[in-house]
Amino acid sequence: MKTIVVAGTASRVGKTTVASYILSSLSNRTFSLKEKTEGIVGAKYGRVLQHAGSTSCETIESSPELFHYKRLWSALKITIRHEGSCPRHTECDTCDDGYEPFKILTSDDIIREKGKDTDRLSTAGASKVVWLQSDSDVEKVGIEAALACFDKEHNLVIEGNSFLRVQDADVAVLVVSPSVTKIKRSAKILLNKIDFVVINVHKRHTIKEIGKCKERMLALGYDVPFYVINPFSEEDYSNQAFIDRIQDILFKL
Numbered sequence: 001m002k003t004i005v006v007a008g009t010a011s012r013v014g015k016t017t018v019a020s021y022i023l024s025s026l027s028n029r030t031f032s033l034k035e036k037t038e039g040i041v042g043a044k045y046g047r048v049l050q051h052a053g054s055t056s057c058e059t060i061e062s063s064p065e066l067f068h069y070k071r072l073w074s075a076l077k078i079t080i081r082h083e084g085s086c087p088r089h090t091e092c093d094t095c096d097d098g099y100e101p102f103k104i105l106t107s108d109d110i111i112r113e114k115g116k117d118t119d120r121l122s123t124a125g126a127s128k129v130v131w132l133q134s135d136s137d138v139e140k141v142g143i144e145a146a147l148a149c150f151d152k153e154h155n156l157v158i159e160g161n162s163f164l165r166v167q168d169a170d171v172a173v174l175v176v177s178p179s180v181t182k183i184k185r186s187a188k189i190l191l192n193k194i195d196f197v198v199i200n201v202h203k204r205h206t207i208k209e210i211g212k213c214k215e216r217m218l219a220l221g222y223d224v225p226f227y228v229i230n231p232f233s234e235e236d237y238s239n240q241a242f243i244d245r246i247q248d249i250l251f252k253l
Contacts, residue, residue, distance in 0.1 A: 002250050005157045005160075009177075009185065013177040014200035015175050016159060018231065019075065023124040026073055072155065075156070076131075076159070101134065102134035104132055104134065117132050128153065143163060143167065164193045171190050171196075173196050176198070193222055197214075199229070
């Protein structure tokens, strides 16, 4: 399993947008004849399908005659609940007795709900999407449990800062926006974990605004490659260079 983590400096910088762009770009990647002869094409892949109250498995087998093979990409969205089991921190006896420190959601009724980030990840090409909701003090256990929901042959795009606090990733991307100047503490402590900084822009952003955004990140010590991308437009942006760089890293692993 290869992992790409999409973290962000703050809410509303476009983590889901960038994660979806990566998924849509990589889920359609095909493999060369060299990779085929090394046994990638024709291998068996097991996929776990989880429904409410039950789990079933199915096996996907690619045809040996295929020249190209679409690699399976899945997605994990991590939401950290900082308030814990009691948002009021009082003894009012109104909290749910069945409260769980973390929940793993896989039901299509939840994942594919229109407008949710998880639906966007699924629509972008993820073969499976899992949503982890976890209290901050049990995030490591929750992440390990969520990873167990995926087959080992699935590559994974992970949206959320918390993953890098407990595990390493093959590629770690930090998303920043010229429109959002706030930088969360969870982003600052990831300084040595990040491979690229992605400046997620819209056409309305000016060159001056993009430059200031980059300066803020450099001032914090993010001495890594920067990519200015617009997932909704390929014109005049480094979208493809960003995807090519990710592919280069994954190919060498």
